[in-house]
Every structure is written in structure tokens, then in C-alpha cells.
Amino acid sequence: MFDNINKPKGIQRIYLASLNSARAFKWLYKNESAFKQEILLLLLAIPISFLFNISFKEQLILIVAIVFIIFTEVINTAIEAVVDRVGLDIHPLSGLAKDLGSAAVFISLIVAASIWLIVLL
Numbered sequence: 001m002f003d004n005i006n007k008p009k010g011i012q013r014i015y016l017a018s019l020n021s022a023r024a025f026k027w028l029y030k031n032e033s034a035f036k037q038e039i040l041l042l043l044l045a046i047p048i049s050f051l052f053n054i055s056f057k058e059q060l061i062l063i064v065a066i067v068f069i070i071f072t073e074v075i076n077t078a079i080e081a082v083v084d085r086v087g088l089d090i091h092p093l094s095g096l097a098k099d100l101g102s103a104a105v106f107i108s109l110i111v112a113a114s115i116w117l118i119v120l121l
Helices: 010-031 033-049 056-086 092-120
Strands: none
Touching: 010 033, 010 056, 033 056, 056 092
8 A cells, every 4th residue: 555654755765766767667678679679779879979060969969859759658658558457458548548659659759850850951
């Protein structure tokens, strides 16, 4: 049972939250191929950003654009997990929730590609 009064605070809360995040990243990497692809994209984008004659600020913007894709993928996966937790039966609202999460990832890809084009051109 959740105890709102005695929940961890301060450094302990930060430590426990980081353990939860690490567990989530491990699960994502093991189970989500899109997450693996986006991590690979990030690992490629970092050195590629050094090949262009751009400022450090512009490099950072390019890298953050890729991190934004990963962020959106994490949210999409969370939506899918909640929908699947509620029930595996086919329901139009379940499909809509998953489609909307997928659309969010698609939008983040468009935003990142646009940022790369604008910065590099």
C-alpha cells in the first residue's frame, strides 16, 4: 500500500528514482527495438555533429533533437504498457491511445529532422 506520509525524501528519493529509471532503461533496451534504434541514432548523431562547422550551441541543439525522439518513445511505450495492463482485448479506445502515442513519436521524428535540416542548411 502506498504511504504518502512516509514516502522517501531528499537524496534517498533521488537515489530510488534513479534506480527505477535505470530499471526502465534496461527494460526498454531489452524489449523495444525502436528504443535500440533511437539509441543507435543518438550514438551516431553525436560524432556526426562534430563533422560540421557549427557552434557548440548548434551541436547541442542537434543532439537534444535526437534525445527528444527517445523521450517521446519512452512516453509512447508507457502508454502502450498501461493500455496492455488494462486489458488485451481489442477496443477502439485502446487502439486510439496506441495510435496517438505512435503519432507523437512520428511528430518528434519530423521535429528532429527539421531541426537538423535548419541547423545544417
